[in-house]
Amino acid sequence: HLPRMRTPSAMIVGLVLCPCGLLLTLTGTLAPSWRQVSLIPDQPVDLILEQGIWDICRERQSSHDRLCGQSDELGYFEQLPVRVAQGLMPTSLVVTLLGLLVATLGVRCWQKEPWYLLAGIAGLVLLLSGLLSLVPASWYTYELWGLPAPDRSTLVVGYSLVLSYLGSCLEISGGLALALSFHHCCKE
Secondary structure, eight states: OOOOOOOOHHHHHHHHHHHHHHHHHHHHHHSSOSEEEESOTTSOTTEEEEEOSSOEEEEETTTTEEEEOOOOSSOGGGSHHHHHHHHHHHHHHHHHHHHHHHHHHHHOTTSSSOOHHHHHHHHHHHHHHHHHHHHHHHHHHHTTTTSOOOTTOEEEEOHHHHHHHHHHHHHHHHHHHHHTTHHHHHHO
């Protein structure tokens, strides 16, 4: 008779949500669309500037011609919310990878019992990684209309910022789920 290997459902939830959050945060970090600038005066009406934390792209919607690596004439990349995002988003990704490594060791699906203390610590690390990406996304959103843009243009939240938010929330939720493992340590 083989022993039953049982992984608590909270750990499974954490191990599903956190990698999904990592992928969303990675996409949000690398893709150049934290903000879209459109209806720029003296420019074609279908021109959109997509500003990320690393790059600025121009796209003509009628022809889907996209050109990245645009020059930063207005000092967009020098703004504090953008610089903070350039530092905290990659840091969050590294901390998430570290947390997932510790979570994998703590959950130990191949053993009879998981290491609850290690899984709980991984949950706190993943919670921290979610906060590290939520802070720059929130600050950028707060300052979205204060960042430099051509006069009389229209500003819209870009998909990368939304993905960063979603990824942060998934990492925080997954981290909290894994942190519930501390409950088992206290019972013992």
